[in-house]
Amino acid sequence: xxxxxxxxxxxxxxxxxxxxxxxxxxxxxxxxxxxxxxxxxxxxxxxxxxxxxxxxxxxxxxxxxxxxxxxxxxxxxxxxxxxxxxxxxxxxxxxxxxxxxxxxxxxxxxxxxxxxxxxxxxxxxxxxxxxxxxxxxxxxxxxxxxxxxxxxxxxxxxxxxxxxxxxxxxxxxxxxxxxxxxxxxxxxxxxxxxxxxxxxxxxxxxxxxxxxxxxxxxxxxxxxxxxxxxxxxxxxxxxxxxxxxxxxxxxxxxxxxxxxxxxxxxxxxxxxxxxxxxxxxxxxxxxxxxxxxxxxxxxxxxxxxxxxxxxxxxx
Amino acid sequence: xxxxxxxxxxxxxxxxxxxxxxxxxxxxxxxxxxxxxxxxxxxxxxxxxxxxxxxxxxxxxxxxxxxxxxxxxxxxxxxxxxxxxxxxxxxxxxxxxxxxxxxxxxxxxxxxxxxxxxxxxxxxxxxxxxxxxxxxxxxxxxxxxxxxxxxxxxxxxxxxxxxxxxxxxxxxxxxxxxxxxxxxxxxxxxxxxxxxxxxxxxxxxxxxxxxxxxxxxxxxxxxxxxxxxxxxxxxxxxxxxxxxxxxxxxxxxxxxxxxxxxxxxxxxxxxxxxxxxxxxxxxxxxxxxxxxxxxxxxxxxxxxxxxxxxxxxxxxxxxxxxxxxxxxxxxxxxxxxxx
Numbered sequence: 137x138x139x140x141x142x143x144x145x146x147x148x149x150x151x152x153x154x155x156x157x158x159x160x161x162x163x164x165x166x167x168x169x170x171x172x173x174x175x176x177x178x179x180x181x182x183x184x185x186x187x188x189x190x191x192x193x194x195x196x197x198x199x200x201x202x203x204x205x206x207x208x209x210x211x212x213x214x215x216x217x218x219x220x221x222x223x224x225x226x227x228x229x230x231x232x233x234x235x236x237x238x239x240x241x242x243x244x245x246x247x248x249x250x251x252x253x254x255x256x257x258x259x260x261x262x263x264x265x266x267x268x269x270x271x272x273x274x275x276x277x278x279x280x281x282x283x284x285x286x287x288x289x290x291x292x293x294x295x296x297x298x299x300x301x302x303x304x305x306x307x308x309x310x311x312x313x314x315x316x317x318x319x320x321x322x323x324x325x326x327x328x329x330x331x332x333x334x335x336x337x338x339x340x341x342x343x344x345x346x347x348x349x350x351x352x353x354x355x356x357x358x359x360x361x362x363x364x365x366x367x368x369x370x371x372x373x374x375x376x377x378x379x380x381x382x383x384x385x386x387x388x389x390x391x392x393x394x395x396x397x398x399x400x401x402x403x404x405x406x407x408x409x410x411x412x413x414x415x416x417x418x419x420x421x422x423x424x425x426x427x428x429x430x431x432x433x434x435x436x437x438x439x440x441x442x443x444x445x446x447x448x449x450x451x
Numbered sequence: 452x453x454x455x456x457x458x459x460x461x462x463x464x465x466x467x468x469x470x471x472x473x474x475x476x477x478x479x480x481x482x483x484x485x486x487x488x489x490x491x492x493x494x495x496x497x498x499x500x501x502x503x504x505x506x507x508x509x510x511x512x513x514x515x516x517x518x519x520x521x522x523x524x525x526x527x528x529x530x531x532x533x534x535x536x537x538x539x540x541x542x543x544x545x546x547x548x549x550x551x552x553x554x555x556x557x558x559x560x561x562x563x564x565x566x567x568x569x570x571x572x573x574x575x576x577x578x579x580x581x582x583x584x585x586x587x588x589x590x591x592x593x594x595x596x597x598x599x600x601x602x603x604x605x606x607x608x609x610x611x612x613x614x615x616x617x618x619x620x621x622x623x624x625x626x627x628x629x630x631x632x633x634x635x636x637x638x639x640x641x642x643x644x645x646x647x648x649x650x651x652x653x654x655x656x657x658x659x660x661x662x663x664x665x666x667x668x669x670x671x672x673x674x675x676x677x678x679x680x681x682x683x684x685x686x687x688x689x690x691x692x693x694x695x696x697x698x699x700x701x702x703x704x705x706x707x708x709x710x711x712x713x714x715x716x717x718x719x720x721x722x723x724x725x726x727x728x729x730x731x732x733x734x735x736x737x738x739x740x741x742x743x744x745x746x747x748x749x750x751x752x753x754x755x756x757x758x759x760x761x762x763x764x765x766x767x768x769x770x771x772x773x774x775x776x777x778x779x780x781x782x783x784x785x786x787x788x789x790x
Contacts, residue, residue, distance in 0.1 A: 344557045348551065348623075351543060351549040352574050353544030354540075363562075367561055
């Protein structure tokens with residue numbers, strides 16, 4: 137187990153290194169730069185700025201310096217959006233906002249998705265199943281900007297009788313501010329999880345051990361929740377691992393529509409602003425988060441299914 | 452068995468059909484048999500002959516679109532088909548248990564053996580404490596010949612071999628002391644040496660507990676090993692039934708004879724070959740009129756193709772549905788029928 141964890145850790149570092157390098161190269165190959173704005177500064181100013189932030193050095197040197205600083209926990213400073221503010225500070229400020237919304241979004245999505253998927257599988261072919269299938273298909277095919285905009289215009293729009301929620305996100309309002317973004321962000325994962333649970337449950341319900349459980353004289357409820365569901369959870373966990381990371385780091389669209397000052401929105405803005413250190417910082421942060429979540433998911437498999445052993449192939 | 456005693460199980464004219472989009476499939480077309488307490492009956496037949504379907508209908512485990520459309524099943528005098536949902540749950544696993552063909556997949560891979568064994572007990576004994584249930588589970592495991600029970604209880608199915616898993620299945624089936632055990636091809640998926648061990652175990656447990664067993668198989672050798680009597684099924688009908696010796700030494704139906712000829716024997720001469728039954732099983736969507744075996748039968752007569760033969764008694768508790776036997780009877784009961 138320890139050996140396995142170490143190996144995984146090494147692999148993760150290599151992955152991170154590759155991602156960072158790739159991002160760095162891609163980012164620099166895109167035309168434009170952080171200094172461009174409505175009023176283009178003079179070439180001398182640009183040159184001075186480039187020198188100050190080290191952008192005049194060869195790319196390989198820049199990359200080396202970046203990694204050197206990264207190891208010391210320094211992700212550089214923002215070049216433009218919050219000029220000279222350390223990227224680490226920016227991430228620590230914005231991530232909690234995204235993570236809070238993401239947590240509740242993925243929580244309701246997982247609970248509702250698994251429950252609805254299980255019910256649909258059990259009621260296969262009945263109207264509940266058909267209804268859920270329609271809802272899930274709509275939820276999956278509808279782009280999140282449509283979902284978010286619909287919610288916003290309906291429940292936080294000009295119709296006063298339906299305006300239950302603030303139009304512009306304000307953390308000071310508490311729960312009220314979070315409901316719409318959480319809901320909007322969770323719709324897609326919920327539908328996806330519901331569909332996946334349904335098919336995995338159908339598969340599980342057709343297995344011989346379900347027949348055994350029935351032959352024991354067990355009632356349907358324990359058969360479904362004890363015997364079938366646990367076996368059906370593996371694909372859901374596979375999906376949930378990286379999805380939690382994505383959702384925690386904020387949905388760009390949802391954060392934009394609801395004006396949430398979260399990491400997701402900021403990440404996309406940093407790209408259009410060519411604020412290189414922020415792009416690098418958020419990418420590495422997100423990548424590391426996904427790697428950690430995948431590791432956790434692998435660990436959870438072991439908990440859910442004893443046949444999967446970590447590291448060694450069986451005993 | 453004493454005939455005056457109340458029968459453990461009486462099946463009368465049971466009919467089960469599957470209503471598929473392509474039409475009605477009469478999987479079981481009116482079968483009758485009874486089983487006394489402590490009797491072991493084999494149901495023999497090829498794939499698709501309806502032997503498993505018949506067993507599932509006793510357990511109330513028929514899957515849609517299968518449906519019992521006629522006949523009766525009575526267990527200790529009670530009409531099983533009239534049971535409501537709760538009565539059925541109480542019946543299943545407690546009075547009648549079932550073990551299945553494939554021990555590799557019949558245990559839930561994500562729970563320990565101990566958990567699954569205790570669960571069988573606790574389903575029917577709500578008041579029992581976990582410690583008591585575990586104790587009983589360990590007792591059962593010991594009974595079916597599993598060593599190192601304490602450790603085994605905490606293991607998962609994948610840590611057991613096929614034969615061991617079937618032992619666990621048997622322990623699970625017997626944990627509530629049922630009066631009847633339905634074994635649906637319990638040895639088919641196991642290799643031959645393990646088959647023999649499992650059969651030996653079942654025989655031994657049957658003697659210990661005095662339960663009745665319905666042993667579903669396509670293997671006549673297994674039947675000879677363990678059963679008191681045999682019903683031979685073909686295309687959803689019992690075409691011959693009788694005591695094990697009658698079936699083996701005085702078979703009355705060409706299908707039974709064919710089955711016996713296609714079975715390898717230790718005492719066969721080296722040059723003797725197994726003789727397969729020609730033809731293919733009946734298309735159950737369009738079963739022939741008359742005897743279902745007629746198209747494959749070497750003795751097929753005109754009447755066989757048009758009318759299903761009635762049962763002819765060939766001896767005590769031995770009957771067969773074949774026009775050949777009907778003819779013999781009419782001609783004065785010669786041939787194999789010597790009463």
